[in-house]
Amino acid sequence: MEDNIYREQLMELFKNPAYRGHLNNATLTLNANNPMCGDELIITLAIKDGVIKDYRYDGEACAVSLASAEILGEQIIGEPITKLISLTKEELLKLLGVQLTTSRVKCALLPLETLKDASTQL
């Protein structure tokens, strides 16, 4: 059996999410889409004075994307935007704690890359 990606930590994030949902007071709404695999997330952010006050994500995506979106919440809420901008792909993958194949790396990076692409709007 390959190094199973559906380990306890990842499944915990997937099954008991803290940040899945939608912010009503969002200052920014982003669509995170990976059409090749049918991942479609909506990310809402509440930003004030350069600080990410709150963050939620929702939509249809695989366990890897969703767990990664969850970790992102843990990392950026209450932090200045600069923290998000300096968060690297490698750090995020390390936080996920599983060995991913090339195609699944794309899933894992979808939420982070969407936020980074929008960083000029932040």
Added chain:
Amino acid sequence: MEQNQNNPYIKDFPILFRTVNSNRLTYLDNAATTQKPTAVIAALTDFYTQHNANVHRGIHTLSEEATDMYESAREKIAQFIGAPTSSEIIFTSGSTESLNLVVAGWAANNLVSNDVVVLNSTDHHSNLVAWQMLAKTLDLKLKYLSVDANGELDLVQLKTYLNEGNVKVVSTSHISNVLGTVNNIKEICKLAHAVGAKVVVDGAQAVSHIPVNVQSLDCDFYAFSGHKMFGPMGIGVLFGKRSLLENTNPIKFGGGMISTVGLESSTWATIPERFEGGTPSVADAIGLGAAVDYINNIGLEKIVAHESSLNAYLIPKLNSIKGLHILGSADFTKRAGLVSFYVDGIHSHDVASVLSTVGVAVRSGHHCAMPLHKGMSIASSTRASYHIYNTYADMDALVNGINTAIKILG
């Protein structure tokens, strides 16, 4: 016997003996590409070790041999799909290029503003996007056929479109790569021809799965890919009726496709060379010829019966899994050898990922049919597709893997 582990064809495919994640490989992604039998691999090796030379260019022995082998592959393919002459068989790189040749070479040259092209809303992007591009350039109208809950094309709607006038082309898949529906091409041709429209068929999922005879179908163009029928990647075919090919412009210009070249203008070689500019994929064409021999040796009736027995075995098992929904016809006698499905609350990627850990290869995503998935309000699906070497044990591995995925992720 073919349904069991003593299936006599497994031994013809060396790759089926490798393991994946310490499990026997269960290959159920045949609609994406089939595996290659030793006979095809040997034909490639034989070409490169004994005959390698460019075609139609030299008079040395190797070039003569290569040309004869290339043309005899064309001949075999013509017979295999019932084409009247081998000159109506054009080698391309695959279905995508074949369809692009129809659109950019024939349709661009024969259609005018306000002409109507009827497409199939459940089709692969390769039979949609090129038409959309041409529609923009020429100001054509696109009309889409929908399917019923069983995945059957709405022929009443087709009649309506044809009656509304100006329809010049109906372009559809023979077999849907997601729903597995076998479309009634003969009837579609009859209806379309009655109003003078031409019929273009994407046969990527049909050839090697069901008997195809372009003359009895009476279609005008028929496109397919070698790699989905045990042949090499990088080779495909476009069949076109001679009268239409005469009115088709080449889309690749250069060596091999000209008759004379002046400084200002040139004249084209005869059909089919006219459409095969540049050095063709000679070895792959010969490999495709070997694949045709391989299929003929098995017999298409046997393949049809085999796939339908796998459907009969698998589909009731899938139907009994709670939360699993099959796309397309519930009547498994009406579908080709593939089944797409989704499981409530579990993304297709996760299903495929868990299956991969136990050695089962399936496709997940939108299978290059985004309009179809949007139409069904689902983001993606998982697809298992079979061929002659698959067995009941493969179906069991699939079902067990799906149950494991539900246990982990449900």
